[in-house]
Amino acid sequence: MPDNPNPGQQLPETTALEVRHLTKFFGRRPREALERLTQGAGRDEVASLGTAAVIDADFDVRRGEIFVVMGLSGSGKSTLIRMLNGLVEPTDGTVTVMGEQITDVAPKRLRAVRRRRVSMVFQHFALLPHRTVRENAAYGLEIQGVPLAERRARADRILDRVGLGGWGDKMPAELSGGMQQRVGLARALASDTDILLMDEAFSALDPLIRREMQEQLVELQQELGKTIVFITHDLNEAMFLGDRIAVMRDGRIVQLGTAEEILTDPADDYVAQFVQDVDRARVLTAGNVMEAPRAVVTASAGPRAALRSMRDLQTSMVFVVGNGRRLLGVAHDRDVLRLVQRGERDLAGVISDDHPVVGVDEHLSELFGSAVESQLPLAVVDDQGRLLGAVPRVTLLAALGNVPTDTAEQAIIATPATIPVDVITATLHRTAAAEAAAADATPAPAAGERSPA
Ligand SMILES: Nc1ncnc2c1ncn2[C@@H]1O[C@H](COP(=O)(O)OP(=O)(O)OP(=O)(O)O)[C@@H](O)[C@H]1O
Numbered sequence: 001m002p003d004n005p006n007p008g009q010q011l012p013e014t015t016a017l018e019v020r021h022l023t024k025f026f027g028r029r030p031r032e033a034l035e036r037l038t039q040g041a042g043r044d045e046v047a048s049l050g051t052a053a054v055i056d057a058d059f060d061v062r063r064g065e066i067f068v069v070m071g072l073s074g075s076g077k078s079t080l081i082r083m084l085n086g087l088v089e090p091t092d093g094t095v096t097v098m099g100e101q102i103t104d105v106a107p108k109r110l111r112a113v114r115r116r117r118v119s120m121v122f123q124h125f126a127l128l129p130h131r132t133v134r135e136n137a138a139y140g141l142e143i144q145g146v147p148l149a150e151r152r153a154r155a156d157r158i159l160d161r162v163g164l165g166g167w168g169d170k171m172p173a174e175l176s177g178g179m180q181q182r183v184g185l186a187r188a189l190a191s192d193t194d195i196l197l198m199d200e201a202f203s204a205l206d207p208l209i210r211r212e213m214q215e216q217l218v219e220l221q222q223e224l225g226k227t228i229v230f231i232t233h234d235l236n237e238a239m240f241l242g243d244r245i246a247v248m249r250d251g252r253i254v255q256l257g258t259a260e261e262i263l264t265d266p267a268d269d270y271v272a273q274f275v276q277d278v279d280r281a282r283v284l285t286a287g288n289v290m291e292a293p294r295a296v297v298t299a300s301a302g303p304r305a306a307l308r309s310m311r312d313l314q315t316s317m318v319f320v321v322g323n324g325r326r327l328l329g330v331a332h333d334r335d336v337l338r339l340v341q342r343g344e345r346d347l348a349g350v351i352s353d354d355h356p357v358v359g360v361d362e363h364l365s366e367l368f369g370s371a372v373e374s375q376l377p378l379a380v381v382d383d384q385g386r387l388l389g390a391v392p393r394v395t396l397l398a399a400l401g402n403v404p405t406d407t408a409e410q411a412i413i414a415t416p417a418t419i420p421v422d423v424i425t426a427t428l429h430r431t432a433a434a435e436a437a438a439a440d441a442t443p444a445p446a447a448g449e450r451s452p453a
């Protein structure tokens with residue numbers, strides 16, 4: 001990544017955190033260690049001097065994203081996140097928080113940025129045992145100097161949001177672990193900072209509660225638009241939460257990408273091994289695996305255009321779309337051929353809606369039912385019902401099983417043709433003349449017999 005050509009200039013509006021060449025070395029002779037690390041040495045090679053906890057981390061976190069840092073124990077995750085709010089001072093490199101550099105600044109300035117911009121949720125709740133739930137939730141506001149009445153009101157609002165309405169007067173010890181972690185989250189949210197740092201925040205929770213917290217975090221993030229840096233060593237958690245994921249190994253970030261990129265194109269054997277056990281069906285969405293829907297016609301183009309398109313693409317079906325590419329259904333070659341033979345000009349009568357349609361954000365785990373019920377490729381639509389792509393059954397199975405598609409049967413976007421090309425071409429020819437002649441005659445053929453195709 002290129003260096004910022006204008007250090008000290010304002011960051012783009014979209015950047016929450018800018019991390020440049022960040023290194024933390026614990027031990028003797030940090031300069032010497034740093035020099036060797038800069039020349040490409042690994043953690044092992046400087047081990048005689050100390051521990052290179054984080055080596056040359058360089059990335060941006062965008063505003064409003066959930067950025068996950070993942071890696072085995074000892075890979076440097078906690079050290080990294082603690083440098084993001086100045087709890088650990090880097091050996092080298094810079095951190096810029098919402099446009100303000102926090103490295104190499106006076107402690108007072110650092111505290112001010114931290115108070116306003118960043119709050120942290122820890123693994124072990126870190127609640128104040130002798131204060132009520134409400135006082136704990138309001139703690140960050142107290143530090144910020146918010147008056148009592150206002151901080152009580154804000155704490156209660158946030159407690160409501162995290163599902164703890166009515167618990168404000170209890171003491172932390174009266175709450176279950178999951179509830180205590182909600183208080184920790186409420187405390188971080190109540191401060192209303194732009195950025196939340198969460199270090200293994202859900203790791204101490206049992207699986208069901210954990211899942212619930214993950215879902216709630218995503219919801220809150222969408223509602224409040226916070227930027228979240230989330231550390232975990234649980235890959236499924238990382239994949240579920242992360243807009244992007246940084247994978248750390250021995251102090252270095254070895255891959256940075258979306259869950260899909262990491263799953264489908266791991267940077268090295270370490271990452272590949274890491275992602276081996278991921279539940280792909282819960283991570284990948286229809287949008288991740290869909291392909292361009294090749295056979296598409298607009299309803300207004302009529303039966304002849306639809307038939308021509310199916311012939312040219314050698315397929316037995318087309319997706320039919322209306323205005324704005326809104327999906328109306330599919331049309332099959334035999335039905336369309338019959339319309340053409342009868343000289344009809346409207347596709348509407350043969351558009352069927354009995355094929356599977358799925359939302360672009362639906363996880364593959366939710367697509368199984370549809371895929372089993374129908375031979376047709378799954379149509380993928382957005383929330384306005386617009387056709388975005390198609391998922392052939394083969395692609396779906398390949399994505400799940402991690403089977404390379406090139407050894408399986410070809411991933412077909414549309415079902416193969418069932419009517420020979422020359423039959424279609426002949427029909428189009430034969431009917432073209434008749435159609436021209438009858439251009440303004442009322443097309444009212446009696447409901448025809450099934451024509452042999
Ligand atoms: N204050 C310290 N002094 C010396 N070494 C440290 C210090 N903090 C961390 N380390 C070392 O730096 C390395 C990275 O530690 P860190 O806590 O960042 O890892 P982690 O990825 O968060 O691990 P975990 O998943 O176990 O929490 C480890 O080898 C650790 O022993």
Ligand SMILES: [Mg+2]
Pocket residue numbers: 077078079
């Ligand atoms: Mg840690």
